[in-house]
Amino acid sequence: MTNMTISxxxxxRHARVLAVTAAALASVSCVEDPAPVTAxxxxxxxxxxxxxxxxxxxxxxxxxGDSLMPGVTVRVLDRGTSTVLGTATTGANGRYEIxxxxxxxxxxxxxxxxxxxGNFIWCxxxxxxxxxxxxxxxxxxxxxxxxxxxxxxxxxxxxxxxIAGIVTAQPGRYRAANDNLxxxxxxxxxxxxxxxxxxxLQEGDSIEVTGTMAAFNTQxxxxxxxxxxxxxxxxxxxxxxxVTTGALAATTNALAPNVGRxxxxxxVTVGAFASGNAPMNDGSGAAQVRLDGNAATxxxxxxxxxxxxxxxxxxVGFFNNATQLQPRGAFDVTEVSCS
Numbered sequence: 310m311t312n313m314t315i316s317x318x319x320x321x322r323h324a325r326v327l328a329v330t331a332a333a334l335a336s337v338s339c340v341e342d343p344a345p346v347t348a349x350x351x352x353x354x355x356x357x358x359x360x361x362x363x364x365x366x367x368x369x370x371x372x373x374g375d376s377l378m379p380g381v382t383v384r385v386l387d388r389g390t391s392t393v394l395g396t397a398t399t400g401a402n403g404r405y406e407i408x409x410x411x412x413x414x415x416x417x418x419x420x421x422x423x424x425x426x427g428n429f430i431w432c433x434x435x436x437x438x439x440x441x442x443x444x445x446x447x448x449x450x451x452x453x454x455x456x457x458x459x460x461x462x463x464x465x466x467x468x469x470x471x472i473a474g475i476v477t478a479q480p481g482r483y484r485a486a487n488d489n490l491x492x493x494x495x496x497x498x499x500x501x502x503x504x505x506x507x508x509x510l511q512e513g514d515s516i517e518v519t520g521t522m523a524a525f526n527t528q529x530x531x532x533x534x535x536x537x538x539x540x541x542x543x544x545x546x547x548x549x550x551x552v553t554t555g556a557l558a559a560t561t562n563a564l565a566p567n568v569g570r571x572x573x574x575x576x577v578t579v580g581a582f583a584s585g586n587a588p589m590n591d592g593s594g595a596a597q598v599r600l601d602g603n604a605a606t607x608x609x610x611x612x613x614x615x616x617x618x619x620x621x622x623x624x625v626g627f628f629n630n631a632t633q634l635q636p637r638g639a640f641d642v643t644e645v646s647c648s
Contacts, residue, residue: 350411350440351410351411351440351441352408352409352410352411352438352440352441353408353409353411353438353439353440353441353442353443353444354406354407354408354409354438354442354443354444355385355395355406355407355409355414355416355436355438355443355444355446356404356405356406356407356443356444356445356446357383357404357405357445357446357447357448358377358402358403358404358447358448359377359378359381359383359399359403359404359405359418359448359450360375360376360377360378360403360448360449360450361375361376361378361427361429361449361450361451362375362449362450362451363375363376363538364537364538364539365451365517365537365538365539366538366539367447367449368447369403369447369449373538377399377401377402377403378399378403378421378423378424378429378450379399379400379401379402379403380398380399380421380423381398381399381418381419381421381423381424382396382397382398382418382419382421383396383397383398383399383405383407383416383417383418383419383448384396384407384416384417384418384419385407385409385414385415385416385417385436386414386415386416386417387414387415388412388413388414388415388435389415394407394409394410394414395407395408395409405448406443409438410438411438411439411440412437412438413435413436413437413438414435414436414438415433415434415435416433416434416435416436416446416448417431417433418431418448418450424450427450428452429450429451429452430450430451430452430453430454431448431450432451432454432455433454434446434448451471452471452519452535452537453469453470453471453519454471455471455472455473455517456470456471456472457472457494457495457496457497458472458474458492458493458494458496458497458498458499458569459496459497459564459566460496461499461522461531462497462499462522462529462563462564463564464522465522466522466523466524467521467522467523468521468522469519469520469521469522470519470520470521470522470531471517471518471519472492472494472499472517472518472531473494473515473516473517473518474492474493474494474498474515474516475492475493475494475513475514475515475544475545475546475547476490476491476492476510476511476512476513476514476515476516476546477491477492477493477498477512477546477547477570477571477624478490478491478512478571478624478635478637479510479511479512479514480504480506480510481506481603482603482604482637482638483601483602483603483604483635483637484602484603485602485603487506488502488503488504488505488506489501489502489503489504489530490504490510491569491571491624492516492518493547493569493570493571496566497566497567497568497569497570498568498569498570498571498624498625499529499530499531499569500528500529500530500531500569501518501520501530501531501534502523502525502530502531502532502534503520503532503533503534504534504536505536508536508540510536510540511542512546513542513543513544513545513546514540514541514542514543514544515540515541515542515544516536516537516540516541517536517537517539518531518534518535518536518537519534519535519537520532520533520534520535521533524563526628526629527563527627527628527629527630528563528568528626528627528628529563529564529568529569529627546571547571549571549572549573549622550567550570550571550572550573551572551573551574551575552567552572552573552574553574553591553593553594554574554577554589554590554591554593554594554595554596555591555593555594555596556593557572557574557596557597557625557632557634558594558595558596558597558632559594560625560627560632561630561631563627563630567625567632568625568626568627568632569624569625569626569627570624570625571622571623571624572622572623572624572625572634573620573621573622573623574589574591574596574620574621574634575591575620575645576591576592576618576619576620576645576646576647577589577590577591577598577618577619577620577621578590578591578615578616578617578618578619578647579598579613579619579621582600582610582613585599585600585601585605586598586599586633587599587610587613589621589634596632596634597631597632597633597634598621598623598633598634598635598636599626599628599633599634599635600635600636601626601633601635604635604636604637604638607638607639608636608638608639608641608642612639612642613642617644617647618644618645618646618647619642619643619644619645620642620643620645621634621636621641621642621643622636622637622641622642623635623636623637623641624637
């Protein structure tokens, strides 16, 4: 029995040694074997229709006012470079087709006199080309390429910008002229001034706006707006960001993230109003609440009583380098316990 036990134990040890040796050899083999190099071979086509996308839906729809762009040079570039892989000129029907090596490339539209005259912008595309196949690209020219609101705020005054977002304060909340709104995306919010009342925009509508960056009494805004037709009604209004009155008072920069954004302060006391403004404080420092324009009627200064506390939601305005919380209506003010 003893000899048999020793023999089995020895066999197990040998088996383990063989297994470890085999694994080590396999590992060395994997490291030393060179990876095979496979060159990308063959060509494919990039094709499309170049058009001005008036209704801004990336589909050529003549009934919506879209127009073809003939006689324009379209190029395919090696991705991330200016190396031209192939070119074509759009025909009378706006169509083009370019044969290029397979891979993912950059599509470029050369600015023709018609594009310059129409103030059209090409926002770019990166089509993937497969061997012996045609990749169709909806080549839509627009009035502007959408950027985030925080990037738009960095554009020089009088510069053109295009943004997209959710309406957080609809026309009529503040101005009797019913022509301004606030728009918000994940990076911030901004006022849009000069909106056509005929559009009937409401809070929760998702819109795209092209306009001119401007400033009024230090508050940035977009003027002369063109609202794209691709309005989506009834999206969810972003939840207000909870802030303190002290943080609002400490905001002295028009580029601060909360300027133009929907926010909420909690358990604030509100002092006496003068010219539509009143101090408010949650214990962290006094800031200013403003009943702007129509809000003075829909909310009213008598809504706030001495010794009581309120949760107030509103847009953060920035007037003469100072923040103002601007509630939109009575629904933005809720009396709460001070404890």
